[in-house]
Amino acid sequence: MVLFAAPLPAAAAGMQPLGPVLAGVAGAVALALAAWGGAEIWRLRRRLRAAAAEAARLAAAEAALREALGAAEGRVSLLDGVMAAITDGIAVVDAEYRLVAWNARFPEITGVPPRALRVGLSFAELVRLQAEAGEFGLVDPDAETERRMRLLRAGKMMGRWQRERPDGSRIELRRAPLPGGGFVTLYTPVARPEEALPPDLAEALRADWSARVPRLIAAAADGDAAAVKAAAHALRGIAANAGWSGMVAQLVAVEEAAERGDLREARAVASLLLTDTPW
Helix, strand or coil: CCCCCCCCCHHHHCCCCHHHHHHHHHHHHHHHHHHHHHHHHHHHHHHHHHHHHHHHHHHHHHHHHHHHHHHHHHHHHHHHHHHHHCCCEEEEECCCCEEEEECCHHHHHHCCCHHHCCCCCEHHHHHHHHHHCCCCCCCCHHHHHHHHHHHHHCCCCCEEEEEECCCCCEEEEEEEECCCCCEEEEEEEECCHHHHCCHHHHHHHHHHHHHHHHHHHHHHHHCCHHHHHHHHHHHHHHHHHHCCHHHHHHHHHHHHHHHHCCHHHHHHHHHHHHHCCCC
């Protein structure tokens, strides 16, 4: 059998060989891939460097944080040791009137049950517990708590004063505000100041005090500022002679309120004299 080959078209006859074309295409693709791969590798390296820098920054921040926490824990331990070593009772209250710190002597001196203490306990509840325990005399716990918290919020219960406990002992309270709000109170057992006085003089001062306090309360209730100031001044003299420093401070506040004509404040502060007797 004889086979005949058909002649190629003119266009096909002039075509270049396919191999070189494919080789050129492959080379171009390879170059493009190389360029893309190089750019991608560069981007990955840049990301790795950034990640390494961020990891180093985080490691440094973590180390600084650990150091700060260690220092803070050291200060807290030191503060705990100081508070435990203080023989007086101490309590710290924040700006929201919540208990944040105290020492073991605090419940012993103030009459608050130790089991009732916890961080975040409201100061109003502390006052109520004391009132229920008879720390403020024969008073209605709710009314006494409301009265004392009202005075506290008005800033009338800062400074230094004394009060008698149900067992007849006395404590001195020293209260000071803290930066940013809140306050710290120190509770110190004290000896009876009149024990250094002759018995007859001490008895006379107590009798004179008991007779004059109702006059001050009556004058305040009547709205007689002049009578309030005079009665408070006389009682302040008795307190000074007897050594009742806490009462002196309260009576100065009553006199100043009467001088300003602020009888509401004078009545509020004077009312404390009915429960916080100086002996």
